[in-house]
Amino acid sequence: MMLAFVTVDSPDVIVIGTDPFFSVLIAPVWRWCHPSTRIVHWCFDLYPEAIYADRSIDHRSLIPRTMRLLMQASYRACDLVADLGQCMAGLLRGYDPQMNLVTMVPWALSEPTVPLPTAKVERAAIFGDATLALMYSGSFGRAHSSDDMLALMRHLRGESAVLALSVKGNRAAHLREQVSPEDTNIRFVPFAATNALEERLSSADVHILSLRDSWVGAVVPSKFFGALAVGRPVLFCGPRNCAIAHWIERYGLGWVLEPGEAAGVADQMRELLHDSAALQAMRERCYKAYREHFSRQVTITEWQRILAALIASPHLRDEY
Incomplete structure (x- = not known):
């Protein structure tokens, strides 16, 4: 989070992942420090939803309700949120029905050039x-x-x-x-x-x-x-x-x-x-x-298109 305060030149775009958990909480801070930067959150896992799924905490208690408000403010500070599929997108819409969403999946660690024969x-x-x-x-x-x-x-x-x-x-x-x-x-x-x-x-x-x-x-x-x-x-x-x-x-x-x-x-x-x-x-x-x-090339090509469109027309929510 300190990076938002010490960075002098505002980047065109920052992409925030989910490692560590709740990384997107930096989005409102960055928005305040660098209003010209486009903020993108690539959401690999949803928190606190994963904590609720584990049933390790009652989502109706004070801490989860407070965390939900913080996450809602963080998502709203983002220009774009990338989900991993329609099921994740549905949960994200619960924070803001007008959230600017796009599905961007992670590629495989190994991408052979042909279907592999049996080892x-x-x-x-x-x-x-x-x-x-x-x-x-x-x-x-x-x-x-x-x-x-x-x-x-x-x-x-x-x-x-x-x-x-x-x-x-x-x-x-x-x-x-x-x-x-x-x-x-x-x-x-x-x-x-x-x-x-x-x-x-x-x-x-x-x-x-x-x-x-x-x-x-x-x-x-x-x-x-x-x-x-x-x-x-x-x-x-x-x-x-x-x-x-x-x-x-x-x-x-x-x-x-x-x-x-x-x-x-x-x-x-x-x-x-x-x-x-x-x-x-x-x-x-x-x-x-x-x-x-789903390949790396497909995903990176789509990222290039989307980020270029976001920089050129940051307020157009129907681009995606």
Whole structure:
């Protein structure tokens, strides 16, 4: 925040992220010190909404109500707020229905130039001779649920389908406790090193991600983009009002699994066991969708267009 007071030359635009939490609180201060600067907030996670989703504090108490007023003032000090999808945009509109919003998603850490072929050595080490390899790789914390994912794999017992879990986070131990000795088609594997990420991601046929209902809009799982970037379909265990589910169904990128639907999705997975051509077509479709809608180049190009328009016509809210 001190930077707002010591900066002499006002920049044309500043972009404020969400690391650390509540970084956007600097927006009114910067607006007061540098009224000519255009302020943009790229919102990767919503706070205090994530705290409410965790149910670690009652949102009706004094501190959350005060924080909401501060966040409302901060958002209104911004010329533009970038969200990560329609579910996050809906929560942001609750602060100001006229908020100037645009969706700008984060790109994947790894962006191969072609859909990656199966990493055979890594696959054999993790999945053995399974015909269908499913993987959950990444953080597993309070925002995530395992119930539907495990229910699916229990429907697939006896099939040539294996789920590998490469997880860390504050609910990883709970996930391990949920897996019983009877779950012979579920196994845990260590985290992959950053330089081995592509090989790990490309060893699986399907990548799984999850999100609890109460967290919808507060966060958007970034693992989605990493899976598409290497050409792998996604199984999303979460509600259909999430942006991830919307993209999956709009572009044909995989499956959405809500409570009570495990048996039906398991039937669809069984079809893939006997249809390698359909799985390959899904890989190509996922890679194509990533390149056309979610890639680094697409996002940066859109940022350049939007920021140029914002500087030229900062009061035109219909530009986006």
